[in-house]
Amino acid sequence: MEDLVLIRKCLAGRSEAFEPLIAKYKNLVYSIALNTLSDKNEAADVTQEVFLKAWANLSKYNPEFSFKTWIARITVNHCININQKNKRVVAWDDEEMGRVVSEEKGPEEAVLACEKRLMVRKAIESLPEMYRIMINLYHQENLSYEEICTITGNPMTIVKNRLYRARKMLAEKLREYTGKSLEKEEISWIAVKHGT
Amino acid sequence: MDCSQAWNLIMEYFDKELPSDQEQKLMEHLKHCPACKGEFDALSSAFVEMEHMKEPAPPYLELKIMKRIKKAPRKGEIILPLVIAPLIILLALAALGLHVISQGGLSDFLAQTIRFLTISYRTFSAAIALLEQMFNSFYMRLSLTVLVILSAIFAGIYIVRNIRKAKTSFNGG
Numbered sequence: 150m151e152d153l154v155l156i157r158k159c160l161a162g163r164s165e166a167f168e169p170l171i172a173k174y175k176n177l178v179y180s181i182a183l184n185t186l187s188d189k190n191e192a193a194d195v196t197q198e199v200f201l202k203a204w205a206n207l208s209k210y211n212p213e214f215s216f217k218t219w220i221a222r223i224t225v226n227h228c229i230n231i232n233q234k235n236k237r238v239v240a241w242d243d244e245e246m247g248r249v250v251s252e253e254k255g256p257e258e259a260v261l262a263c264e265k266r267l268m269v270r271k272a273i274e275s276l277p278e279m280y281r282i283m284i285n286l287y288h289q290e291n292l293s294y295e296e297i298c299t300i301t302g303n304p305m306t307i308v309k310n311r312l313y314r315a316r317k318m319l320a321e322k323l324r325e326y327t328g329k330s331l332e333k334e335e336i337s338w339i340a341v342k343h344g345t
Numbered sequence: 346m347d348c349s350q351a352w353n354l355i356m357e358y359f360d361k362e363l364p365s366d367q368e369q370k371l372m373e374h375l376k377h378c379p380a381c382k383g384e385f386d387a388l389s390s391a392f393v394e395m396e397h398m399k400e401p402a403p404p405y406l407e408l409k410i411m412k413r414i415k416k417a418p419r420k421g422e423i424i425l426p427l428v429i430a431p432l433i434i435l436l437a438l439a440a441l442g443l444h445v446i447s448q449g450g451l452s453d454f455l456a457q458t459i460r461f462l463t464i465s466y467r468t469f470s471a472a473i474a475l476l477e478q479m480f481n482s483f484y485m486r487l488s489l490t491v492l493v494i495l496s497a498i499f500a501g502i503y504i505v506r507n508i509r510k511a512k513t514s515f516n517g518g
């Protein structure tokens with residue numbers, strides 16, 4: 150059923166019409182929260198809070214925009230507020246990720262895949278918050294420029310500019326990391342060669 | 346092509362907006378420029394990696410959210426217009442009454458109330474009379490008839506559409 154039909158039902162007091170909306174957008178909300186907060190438990194809590202907020206403010210929803218961008222906007226703002234309140238950097242659950250990857254591939258490939266994934270994650274996390282959000286909305290959530298403008302409340306020029314700069318920073322970070330790991334390999338190879 | 350031009354093309358490439366002739370030019374530059382090639386490859390694999398990193402929300406969330414919503418139904422809308430507005434009017438009237446009583450005593454208050462009621466009754470009946478006169482005129486009758494017919498047609502369409510919708514959603518599950 151269309152979002153707008155469901156929203157009208159919700160506004161008429163039929164709360165069960167909200168359930169399909171949660172089912173449809175919980176992954177989007179959770180994913181944005183996880184990428185912005187880097188903590189699974191917190192992302193799950195935020196997902197709940199965001200939907201409750203949306204429910205409470207449903208009468209303010211403007212049907213000119215899609216429900217998807219509306220709820221994404223609530224999520225981004227909520228997460229930025231949380232990050233501002235408790236200035237902190239959270240590390241990823243590497244163990245968990247290793248398990249997920251090794252289920253898919255053989256052990257050696259898994260280690261490589263995991264290292265690569267960690268590297269990408271580390272590089273993205275090192276970006277300033279707004280650039281990280283841009284990269285995630287565009288390249289992970291596959292949202293359009295127009296949608297990102299609505300979600301972040303920024304004009305197109307700023308959105309494009311930020312995304313381009315985010316990509317530049319990301320490329321430089323990744324090259325820095327691969328450069329380091331190459332150096333390490335070289336050093337260990339020399340060490341083996343000289344028998345030390 | 347210099348590297349800054351190449352970078353612009355790389356951006357368009359990741360926007361999926363790079364025309365194929367430009368793409369060929371870019372690939373030609375990448376063949377000869379390890380710096381640009383390094384950045385291009387790093388970004389390509391990072392974006393592929395990001396697709397795999399996507400994680401679904403925990404499955405229990407829907408139930409949890411629905412439970413909390415049912416516990417705390419949205420009250421704001423019902424309370425605000427239906428209760429607060431009449432409350433404000435009532436309070437204003439009470440304040441006005443108290444003010445008049447304190448100024449001129451109870452008899453004065455009653456006299457003023459009666460006067461107010463008669464005035465509003467007269468205004469009201471005058472308005473009704475005017476409306477009656479208007480509706481009795483030929484044009485008013487004609488346009489009223491057209492309006493009634495039109496709204497009957499719209500109501501009919503609306504009912505039929507809703508019945509169809511209900512049927513399809515019923516059949517579609």
Ligand SMILES: [Zn+2]
Pocket residue numbers: 347348351374378380381382
């Ligand atoms: Zn170059």
